[in-house]
Amino acid sequence: MKVRKRILPPGWYPGTARECERDIQAMVGGFTPPPGRWTAGVAPHAGWFFSGRLAARVVRSLAASGGAEVVVVFGGHLPSGESPVVYVENAWETPLGNLPLDADLAHDLARTAGAVEAAASFADNTVEVQLPFVKWFFPEAVLLAAHAPASLEAQTFASAVCDLLQKRGRSAVFLGSADLTHYGPDYGFAPKGTGPAALKWVKEVNDRSVVDKALAMDAEGVLEDARIRHNTCSAGPIVSALTCAARNGAKRGVLLEYATSHDIRPASSFVGYAAIVF
Numbered sequence: 159m160k161v162r163k164r165i166l167p168p169g170w171y172p173g174t175a176r177e178c179e180r181d182i183q184a185m186v187g188g189f190t191p192p193p194g195r196w197t198a199g200v201a202p203h204a205g206w207f208f209s210g211r212l213a214a215r216v217v218r219s220l221a222a223s224g225g226a227e228v229v230v231v232f233g234g235h236l237p238s239g240e241s242p243v244v245y246v247e248n249a250w251e252t253p254l255g256n257l258p259l260d261a262d263l264a265h266d267l268a269r270t271a272g273a274v275e276a277a278a279s280f281a282d283n284t285v286e287v288q289l290p291f292v293k294w295f296f297p298e299a300v301l302l303a304a305h306a307p308a309s310l311e312a313q314t315f316a317s318a319v320c321d322l323l324q325k326r327g328r329s330a331v332f333l334g335s336a337d338l339t340h341y342g343p344d345y346g347f348a349p350k351g352t353g354p355a356a357l358k359w360v361k362e363v364n365d366r367s368v369v370d371k372a373l374a375m376d377a378e379g380v381l382e383d384a385r386i387r388h389n390t391c392s393a394g395p396i397v398s399a400l401t402c403a404a405r406n407g408a409k410r411g412v413l414l415e416y417a418t419s420h421d422i423r424p425a426s427s428f429v430g431y432a433a434i435v436f
Contacts, residue, residue, distance in 0.1 A: 160247040161256055165281045170205045171253075171290055178253045178290045185211045191219035192412055192435070198332040198403035200372060200396050200411075202431035203234075203284045208419045209337070212433035214291050215414055219435045220331040221295035228260060228330040229292045230302045230319060232399060233284035234392020238309040242273040243280070245303040250286075254293040258300045263322060271318035272311075273304065284335040284392060292333075306334075306394030308384060313377050316398035320405045334399030336392035338365045342427025347388055352426045361418065364389045365430040368396075372434055373411040375400045389430075403436030411436045 172178045185206075199216040202209035220226075236243065244264040249256040267273045285303045292301060302319070306312035316332075323330050339360045342348055350356040368389045371379035377397045384393035400411070411434045420428035 159249060162245060162247040162250045162278070164251045164286065166283055166286050170283060170287050171210070172206070173253060175253050178294070181206060181210065182214055182291065182294050185214035186218045189215050189218065191222040192414070194412070195223045196220050196435040197223070197406040197408060198334070198399045198436040200334045200336055200399055200432060200434040201288060202337050202433070203287045203335045204337055204419060204429055204431065205283070205287060208422050208429070209417070209431040212415050212417060212431050213288060216433045216435060217288070217291040217295050217333065219414065220333070223331070226296060226299055226331045227328045228263075228302055228323060229296050229299045230304070230330055230332045230402070231285050231288055231292065232316070232332070232334045232395040233282055233303065233305040234336055234395045235282055235284055236305050236307040236394055238307055240307040242267070242271065242307060242311065242315040243276050243305040244268055244273045245276045245285070250289055250301065250303065252290045252293050254290055257289055257293045260300045260302045263302050263326070264304075266322055267304070267318060271315055273315065284395070288333060288335055306398040308381060308393040310377070310381065312394035312397040313401045316401035317405065320402055332399050332402035334395030336390050336395045338368060338430030338432060339389045340391060340429050342425070344427035357418070357420055357428070360428070360430055361416070365416070365432070369413060369416065369432050369434070372396050372400060372432070373413060375404055375408070375410060375436070377401060400436060408436040
């Protein structure tokens with residue numbers, strides 16, 4: 159059995175099962191998922207210290223709608239023009255135990271949907287940082303892990319995923335992993351300078367724009383916003399998640415929470431995060 163090993167160091171998420179359990183319980187303590195049947199979501203991937211609470215509450219909300227046989231995580235950081243990427247191992251190592259991967263489904267996507275197989279050395283935070291949440295809240299599910307590019311190919315790929323799941327009669331939930339505006343000198347993007355006015359602009363204008371489009375399930379709008387406003391590092395996963403949500407009858411998203419890294423550690427450079435369910 160091929161097992162993909164953890165690559166991210168413990169600073170991204172804890173290194174032991176006990177620490178993961180403690181942190182997850184704290185993140186969702188006192189949180190009640192909104193009423194409804196939630197089939198998809200968007201969760202940030204900056205690392206548990208900064209954005210884990212938002213991500214945990216998205217996955218918790220998806221789990222509240224009932225057990226799913228497959229949890230699909232769409233990762234990001236693929237620019238327009240790239241092919242989707244799928245992970246084809248049999249399991250992925252997490253501190254809570256190995257998380258089974260649907261290798262057969264991944265191979266089918268590589269054969270029929272233009273996806274390429276992730277190399278063993280491929281390292282990326284957008285999928286891996288979510289996996290302990292998946293293991294905790296969906297202990298009986300298997301994982302399909304993939305990356306969606308920042309183009310309408312993310313929509314086409316997500317539809318192919320839904321088609322294969324439907325053909326196999328598998329129930330699923332879908333998670334798009336995406337952070338929002340990366341603002342400040344560390345990221346080479348500071349059109350409003352620094353200070354309170356810049357923070358207000360990111361929260362109320364730049365991030366609000368892409369959040370509103372995601373909530374309206376406007377795939378082309380999300381992609382256009384990302385290109386013009388630079389307000390997400392991973393437009394593809396948002397598009398893939400809302401595409402699967404629409405395939406499962408969703409009409410609009412719900413914003414669970416919005417935050418920035420500035421809320422945790424004030425600095426001239428910061429990142430926005432949104433927790434959305436469909």
